[in-house]
Amino acid sequence: MNIDYTALAEVWTHPDPPxxxxxxxFFTDTTVCIGCxxxxxxxxxxxxxxxxxxxxxxxxYDNTSALSATTWRHVAFVEQMEPESGRPPRWLMMSDVCKHxxxxxxxxxxxxxxxxxxxxxxxxxxxxxxxxxxxxxxxCPFGVIARxxxxxxxxxxxxxYDRQKDGLTPACAKSCPTASIQFGPLSVLRxxxxxxxxxxxxxxxxxxxxxxxxxxGEYSALNAFFLLKDHPNVYNLPEAPRxxxxxxxxNYLFSFGASIALTLASAxxxxxxx
Amino acid sequence: MTESALPATSGxxxxxxxxxxxxxxxxxxxxxxxxxxxxxxxACILSTVAQLAGDERDAAIVRTGRFVAAAALLPCPxxxxxxxxxxxRFHHMLREFKPSSxxxxxxxxxxxxxxxxxxxxxxxxxxxxxxxxxxxxxxxxVPATPLAVAALPCxxxxxxxxxxxxxxxxxxxxxxxxxxxxxxxxxxxxxxxxAISFVVAARTPAADRTLGRLQRIEHVATGAEALALxxxxxxxxxxxxxxxxxxxxxxxxxxxxxxxxxAATVGRVLSKRNGRHSRPATMWSAACTIAGAWALxxxxxxxxxxxxxxxxxxxxxxxxxxxxxxxRPPA
Numbered sequence: 001m002n003i004d005y006t007a008l009a010e011v012w013t014h015p016d017p018p019x020x021x022x023x024x025x026f027f028t029d030t031t032v033c034i035g036c037x038x039x040x041x042x043x044x045x046x047x048x049x050x051x052x053x054x055x056x057x058x059x060x061y062d063n064t065s066a067l068s069a070t071t072w073r074h075v076a077f078v079e080q081m082e083p084e085s086g087r088p089p090r091w092l093m094m095s096d097v098c099k100h101x102x103x104x105x106x107x108x109x110x111x112x113x114x115x116x117x118x119x120x121x122x123x124x125x126x127x128x129x130x131x132x133x134x135x136x137x138x139x140c141p142f143g144v145i146a147r148x149x150x151x152x153x154x155x156x157x158x159x160x161y162d163r164q165k166d167g168l169t170p171a172c173a174k175s176c177p178t179a180s181i182q183f184g185p186l187s188v189l190r191x192x193x194x195x196x197x198x199x200x201x202x203x204x205x206x207x208x209x210x211x212x213x214x215x216x217g218e219y220s221a222l223n224a225f226f227l228l229k230d231h232p233n234v235y236n237l238p239e240a241p242r243x244x245x246x247x248x249x250x251n252y253l254f255s256f257g258a259s260i261a262l263t264l265a266s267a268x269x270x271x272x273x274x
Numbered sequence: 275m276t277e278s279a280l281p282a283t284s285g286x287x288x289x290x291x292x293x294x295x296x297x298x299x300x301x302x303x304x305x306x307x308x309x310x311x312x313x314x315x316x317a318c319i320l321s322t323v324a325q326l327a328g329d330e331r332d333a334a335i336v337r338t339g340r341f342v343a344a345a346a347l348l349p350c351p352x353x354x355x356x357x358x359x360x361x362x363r364f365h366h367m368l369r370e371f372k373p374s375s376x377x378x379x380x381x382x383x384x385x386x387x388x389x390x391x392x393x394x395x396x397x398x399x400x401x402x403x404x405x406x407x408x409x410x411x412x413x414x415x416v417p418a419t420p421l422a423v424a425a426l427p428c429x430x431x432x433x434x435x436x437x438x439x440x441x442x443x444x445x446x447x448x449x450x451x452x453x454x455x456x457x458x459x460x461x462x463x464x465x466x467x468x469a470i471s472f473v474v475a476a477r478t479p480a481a482d483r484t485l486g487r488l489q490r491i492e493h494v495a496t497g498a499e500a501l502a503l504x505x506x507x508x509x510x511x512x513x514x515x516x517x518x519x520x521x522x523x524x525x526x527x528x529x530x531x532x533x534x535x536x537a538a539t540v541g542r543v544l545s546k547r548n549g550r551h552s553r554p555a556t557m558w559s560a561a562c563t564i565a566g567a568w569a570l571x572x573x574x575x576x577x578x579x580x581x582x583x584x585x586x587x588x589x590x591x592x593x594x595x596x597x598x599x600x601x602r603p604p605a
Contacts, residue, residue: 011369059290066292076289109442111378112366131366132359134299135377138443138582141592143296152359207603217598231602236289236585238592240600244442244449245374251441255434255455258502262463262495263319263430267327269490270320270335 011129023121024164025223026173026181027189028095029196030235031208033180035061035093039073039172046160046171047072050150066236069148072157073097073172076235094226094235095172095181098123098144098157099212103220106136106145106154108245114154121186121223122159130154141219141241159224186223193227205229211237218246294588295444297579303357305572307350308436308458309465311384312567314346315432316466318391320491322422322429334474334484337398342469343429344395347388354384376439383435387428390421433462440578446513446591447581448574453509457502458574461534461567464495468538468563475556485551489542492563500535503570513587516577526573534566 043049049070057063060077067074078092104123107115114129115136125136125145132152136145145156160170168174173183182189193210200208207229212222219241232239288294321339324332355364367381393416400413437458440448448454471488474481507514517526541559545552581587594600 008365011363011366057290059292062290078289105444108374109377111372111375111381112363113370113372114366129363129366129369130360131363133357133367133377134359135375135439135443137296138298138300138445138448138578140296141444143294143582146296147299147359154359209601209603211601216600217596219598219600228603232600233288233294233589236292236294238294238588238600239602240592240594240598242444242449242592242598244444247449247452248374248376248438248442250452251438251455252434254452255438255459256430258456258498259319259430259434259459259463262460262498263323263426265494266320266463266467266491267323269494270324270328270332270487272327272329 018119020121021119023186023223024159024184025100025121025186025189025225026097026159026170026183027193027225027227028097029180029182029193029227030092030094031180031196031200031205031227031229032178033075033093033095034178035075035077035091036177037064037075038175038177039095039181040064040071040075042171042175043073043157044071046163047158067096067098067144067146067156069146069155072155078230078234080230090229092229092234094228095176096235096237097172097224098159099142099225100157100159100223101220102215102223103243105139105141105244106156108243109135109139111135118161120159120161120164122161122164123156123223124158124161125154125156127153139244141238141244143236157224190225193225196227200227216240218243288585288589291585293583294585295446295582297582298443298445298575299359300357300575300578302572303353305568305575307353307357308571308575309564309568310346310353311350311432311436312458312462312571313465313469313564314343314350314391315387315429316463317346317470318343318387318425318429318466319433319463320466320470320488322426325419325422328487331483332487334478334481335470335488338470338473338477339466340391340394340398342466342473343391346469347391350384351388354381376435376442379431380435380439383428383431387425387432390425390428394418394421394425433459436462440574443578444588444591445578445582446584446587447510447516448578450511450513450591451506451509453502453506454574457499457506458571460495460499460502461570464492464499465564465567467492467495468560472557472560472564475551475553475560479553482549482551485556486546489546489551489556492542492560493539496535496539496563503531503535513581513591515587516580516584517573520577521580522573522577525569526577529569530566530573533562534570538562538566 062077064074074096076094081089100122114126118124130153173181211228212225215221317339324335355361372378397413397416437455441454538559545555
C-alpha cells in the first residue's frame with residue numbers, strides 16, 4: 001500500500017483562507033413554486049450526484065421524500081384538500097435545501113474542522129478533511145446533512161461553491177423557471193423577501209411569513225431562508241429549532257459536577273482511618 | 275391510509291409522517307466504546323483515589339484498578355476508528371482543538387488519557403514478575419504518583435464527555451435534558467468500581483476489607499446513577515419514550531434498571547454476611563452492574579435513532595419556548 005505521507009501531514013496545515021466576500025444565500029419563495037423539480041435535476045446534474053433509484057412514495061408528486069447525501073434539493077408537495085375543513089383546497093410546494101445557518105450546529109459539532117464557513121458565508125464540507133464521524137448528521141436540526149454509505153463522508157448542498165467562485169448563479173436558482181429560488185447577496189435578498197411578504201399581506205394572503213430570515217432566540221438566522229404559507233411542521237421543518245451547542249456549558253457543568261462529586265465521595269470512603 | 279378518493283394529506287401531523295431529523299449513524303461500536311471507556315476511566319479514578327487517600331492495605335485496589343483501566347481501554351481506539359465512515363482518516367480528529375465539539379474534546383482526552391494509563395499498567399506488570407533487569411529498572415523510573423495524578427483530569431473528562439456528546443445534538447431523546455452527561459458519568463463510575471470488585475473477588479482469597487470498601491463506593495455510585503436516571507427521565511419527559519415504552523423498553527427496564535440497579539444492589543447486600551464477603555456473590559453483583567450499564571448505554575445510543583426518526587418527538591422537542599420563539603405564521 002502506497003501511503004502519501006505528505007498528504008498525511010498536510011492535514012495539520014491550515015492554508016490562508018480566501019478573503020471574505022459578500023455574503024450570499026438563497027431566498028425560496030414557496031408561493032410561486034410550481035413543483036417542476038428543475039432544481040432537483042439541475043442540482044444532480046451540476047454536482048454529478050448519483051440517482052437515488054426509482055420508488056413510488058405514494059405522497060403526492062414527491063417521490064424524493066427527503067434531502068440526503070446525494071439529494072441536495074428536494075421539492076415537497078403538501079396537498080390540503082379537506083372538504084370538511086371548509087377551507088378552499090390548496091397545494092403547497094416547497095423546494096427544500098440546506099439552510100446554511102449563520103451559526104450552524106453541524107459546523108460547531110464537526111470534530112475535524114472539515115465543516116467551515118466559506119468566503120461567501122456558506123456552510124461547506126471540505127471533502128478532503130471529513131472522516132465520516134457522523135456527528136454533524138445528529139447535530140443538524142433540519143435533518144439535512146447525511147453520511148453517504150458509498151464513500152463514507154458527509155455531504156450536503158455546497159450552495160454551488162464552485163459556481164460562485166466563477167461568479168455563476170447556483171444551478172438550482174439558475175434553472176428555476178418561476179424565480180421561486182432566488183440567489184443573491186443576503187442584504188438584498190432579505191429586503192426582497194420582506195417586500196414580498198408585504199405584497200402578499202396587502203393582497204389578503206395574511207398567512208405568508210418568512211422562515212429563518214432573522215434569528216430566533218438562541219437559533220441564528222438562515223442564509224437559505226423561505227417564504228412559507230403554513231405552519232413549519234407542515235413542510236417537515238422545526239418550528240423553533242434549538243442550537244445544540246448553546247447548552248454545552250450547562251451539560252458539562254452537571255456532568256463534571258457528578259464525576260467530581262463521586263470522586264470526592266470515593267476519596268471519603270477510602271480515607272486512611274477507616 | 276387513504277379511505278377517501280382524495281389524495282393523502284399531510285395536515286398538521288407533519289409531512290406524511292416522514293422523519294424530520296436524520297437518524298444518527300452510530301451503532302454497536304459506540305455503545306461498546308461508551309461501556310469500555312467508562313469501565314476504564316472509572317477504574318482509573320478509583321485507583322488514583324485509593325493511592326492518594328488510602329493506605330498500603332488498599333494496594334489491591336490501586337493495582338487492580340490500573341490493570342482494569344488499561345485492559346478496558348485496549349479495544350477503545352479500534353472501536354472508534356471502525357465506526358468512522360473513513361477509518362483511515364482517524365487522525366483528522368486531532369487536526370484542531372475545538373471545544374465546541376465534545377467529540378473533538380473526547381478524542382483529545384482519549385489520547386491524553388491512554389499514555390499515563392498505559393505506562394502505569396506496564397509498571398505494575400513488570401513490577402509483579404521477574405522481568406529483565408533493563409525492563410524493571412526502566413519501570414522503576416516511571417513515577418507512579420505524578421502519572422496517576424496526571425491521568426485523573428483525563429479520566430474525569432472521559433466519563434463526563436460521552437453523555438454531553440449525545441446531548442449536543444438535535445436528537446430529541448438526547449438533547450431535551452441537562453442530565454444525560456451526569457447519568458453516563460455515574461454509570462461509568464459504578465462500572466469502574468464493579469470491575470475492580472470482580473477482579474479482586476476472583477483473584478484474592480481473603481479480601482474482605484477491600485471488598486467492603488469497594489462495596490460502599492458501588493452503593494454510592496449506584497445511588498447516584500439511580501438519581502441521575504430519575505432526573506433524566508423527568509427532564510426528557512415524552513422524548514424518552516424509546517426507552518420507557520418504545521423499542522428499547524425491555525432492554526431499559528429489564529437490563530439497565532432491574533439488572534443494573536436492583537439486582538446488583540440486592541446482590542451486594544446479600545453478599546455480605548457476618549462481616550464476610552461472599553466472593554461468588556460479589557462477582558455476580560459486579561457482573562450485574564456491568565451488564566446493566568451495557569444495557570443502558572446500548573439503549574441510549576440505539577434509542578436515539580428511534581427518537582430522531584419519530585416526527586412527533588421532533589415536533590414536540592422544537593415547540594417554541596421563551597429562549598427560542600421560533601418561526602411561524604402570523605396569528
